[in-house]
Amino acid sequence: MPTKEKPYKSDEVVIDVRDLSISFGSHVVLDGFNLKLHKGEDMVVLGKSGSGKSVLIKCLIGLLRPDSGQINVLGQSMDSLKQDTLDHIRARVGFLFQSNALYDSMTVRENLEFPLRRHWTRMDQHQADDLVMEALKNVGLEETVDMMPAELSGGMRKRIALARTLILKPEIILYDEPTTGLDPITGREITDLMVDIAEKYQTSSLIISHDMKCVQHTAENIAVLLNGKCHAMGTYEEMLSSEDPFIRQFFQ
Amino acid sequence: MAIPKKALAFLKQTGELSSFTGRFFSEGFRPPYEFGEFIRQCYLIGNKSLPLVGTTAFIMGMVLTIQLRPALISYGVESELPFIVADAIIREIGPVITALIFAGKIGSGMGAELGSMKVTEQIDAMEVSGTNPFKFLVVTRVLAATLMLPLLVLLADSISIIGSFIGLNIKGVMSFRLFMDDIFQYLDFTDIFPPLIKTFFFGFSVGMVGCFKGYFSDKGTEGVGRSANSAVVVSSMLIFLIDLIAVQITDLLGFN
Numbered sequence: 181m182p183t184k185e186k187p188y189k190s191d192e193v194v195i196d197v198r199d200l201s202i203s204f205g206s207h208v209v210l211d212g213f214n215l216k217l218h219k220g221e222d223m224v225v226l227g228k229s230g231s232g233k234s235v236l237i238k239c240l241i242g243l244l245r246p247d248s249g250q251i252n253v254l255g256q257s258m259d260s261l262k263q264d265t266l267d268h269i270r271a272r273v274g275f276l277f278q279s280n281a282l283y284d285s286m287t288v289r290e291n292l293e294f295p296l297r298r299h300w301t302r303m304d305q306h307q308a309d310d311l312v313m314e315a316l317k318n319v320g321l322e323e324t325v326d327m328m329p330a331e332l333s334g335g336m337r338k339r340i341a342l343a344r345t346l347i348l349k350p351e352i353i354l355y356d357e358p359t360t361g362l363d364p365i366t367g368r369e370i371t372d373l374m375v376d377i378a379e380k381y382q383t384s385s386l387i388i389s390h391d392m393k394c395v396q397h398t399a400e401n402i403a404v405l406l407n408g409k410c411h412a413m414g415t416y417e418e419m420l421s422s423e424d425p426f427i428r429q430f431f432q
Numbered sequence: 433m434a435i436p437k438k439a440l441a442f443l444k445q446t447g448e449l450s451s452f453t454g455r456f457f458s459e460g461f462r463p464p465y466e467f468g469e470f471i472r473q474c475y476l477i478g479n480k481s482l483p484l485v486g487t488t489a490f491i492m493g494m495v496l497t498i499q500l501r502p503a504l505i506s507y508g509v510e511s512e513l514p515f516i517v518a519d520a521i522i523r524e525i526g527p528v529i530t531a532l533i534f535a536g537k538i539g540s541g542m543g544a545e546l547g548s549m550k551v552t553e554q555i556d557a558m559e560v561s562g563t564n565p566f567k568f569l570v571v572t573r574v575l576a577a578t579l580m581l582p583l584l585v586l587l588a589d590s591i592s593i594i595g596s597f598i599g600l601n602i603k604g605v606m607s608f609r610l611f612m613d614d615i616f617q618y619l620d621f622t623d624i625f626p627p628l629i630k631t632f633f634f635g636f637s638v639g640m641v642g643c644f645k646g647y648f649s650d651k652g653t654e655g656v657g658r659s660a661n662s663a664v665v666v667s668s669m670l671i672f673l674i675d676l677i678a679v680q681i682t683d684l685l686g687f688n
């Protein structure tokens with residue numbers, strides 16, 4: 181991996197999280213979390229299972245409402261948004277779910293068409309077909325277009341989910357544990373795909389992971405989530421040489 | 433006085449189900465409408481429950497006729513048999529049996545389907561794809577169940593009556609013409625409409641409970657199974673409860 185002079189390529193901030201707090205009942209999950217993602221940057225959020233990583237990115241696209249704190253995505257504050265403004269932002273932010281979230285009752289084609297038809301309502305069948313095939317080509321699975329999700333392997337399902345995320349050409353992609361539950365070889369393939377995509381479409385990404393192989397290849401910066409706060413922040417090399425016992429755990 | 437845990441949980445569930453139903457009325461009738469998905473759900477519901485409903489209805493009509501016949505002969509009113517059976521079917525047996533089968537097949541299906549969509553984040557995925565999942569999944573299913581159950585009941589009633597005709601002809605002889613004349617000589621609107629109206633409520637509650645249980649399913653495959661199971665239990669209870677209320681109302685109105 182080439183070392184980078186500057187940790188990020190642009191001064192433009194696409195995601196800005198300030199003092200984010202959220203709790204479920206008496207269980208405090210996030211407690212004053214801060215994070216900035218710059219345009220073109222690939223950042224990883226490291227954290228133990230159950231530390232609130234998924235909660236964090238679900239707050240970013242308004243799937244969960246924080247108790248307090250500010251979230252700015254692409255220059256828009258996420259609280260008190262009108263439904264159509266919120267949908268507009270969601271069309272520009274891709275989300276790869278940990279469990280893929282492919283619609284079981286739909287074919288791969290219908291799965292990919294779903295966000296297209298919903299977000300870009302004026303679109304003829306010909307255009308939609310082209311975009312579906314382009315997205316499938318990006319993940320190398322054109323032949324599965326008329327298959328059902330249940331007929332695919334775990335790695336293939338992850339790729340189809342990625343294709344569905346890419347089809348709207350998002351400016352930011354949020355990845356929730358993209359390689360968890362995959363064998364190391366398939367995990368590596370997904371990681372390579374993520375790197376290709378970031379380069380090809382110039383996306384910014386926020387990646388949640390504790391697979392250090394994936395982190396090493398994708399991360400420019402790493403944020404460590406501990407006790408609901410941003411515990412540390414730095415490049416992969418900085419984290420690797422850190423003396424902090426909590427950070428060291430991830431590299432063992 | 434300490435309130436037992438079970439009672440509290442029951443009250444909590446009831447409250448949540450009520451607010452879920454409230455949400456159906458506040459969101460369901462606001463555009464945009466998911467018309468295509470509604471039609472698809474109607475088709476799926478009819479397609480899935482038709483064979484089961486048809487078979488049971490046929491058997492119920494036939495068995496009822498064969499069992500009632502000796503008693504009616506001994507009272508010397510055998511000629512009333514077609515009307516008595518038809519009235520029992522149209523007023524009570526058709527609606528309730530069909531609704532219970534509907535709860536078992538469609539209600540549990542909704543609980544399991546929405547439950548697994550919930551735990552695999554498909555509902556979240558819909559929401560970020562510019563779709564209101566409550567409208568797309570819940571409103572369409574509840575409306576489809578409300579509309580389809582009455583249609584299925586009408587069909588079940590007709591099949592039951594044919595079953596009865598065949599049952600009657602196993603032991604005795606009666607022409608189809610005479611059989612039908614006999615039924616329609618006595619049957620009037622108060623026999624047909626009140627039961628039909630209650631089936632709309634049956635269908636609505638099966639849809640509502642099935643979707644509610646699925647939509648708030650617990651994580652894991654066990655949670656999904658529990659949702660499907662309790663969808664059937666709760667909606668079956670509601671069917672009997674509505675039936676009980678309906679009979680009181682028709683009684684007050686003098687329709688019984």
Ligand SMILES: Nc1ncnc2c1ncn2[C@@H]1O[C@H](COP(=O)(O)OP(=O)(O)O)[C@@H](O)[C@H]1O
Nearest residue numbers: 204207209227228229230231232233234235236
């Ligand atoms: N909708 C919810 N209701 C209640 N508790 C939740 C909810 N979502 C997440 N939690 C809790 O928040 C904590 C963090 O969850 P999560 O973000 O999924 O962890 P992870 O870091 O493994 O992704 C967990 O303890 C979980 O039980």
Ligand SMILES: [Mg+2]
Nearest residue numbers: 233234278356
């Ligand atoms: Mg998670």
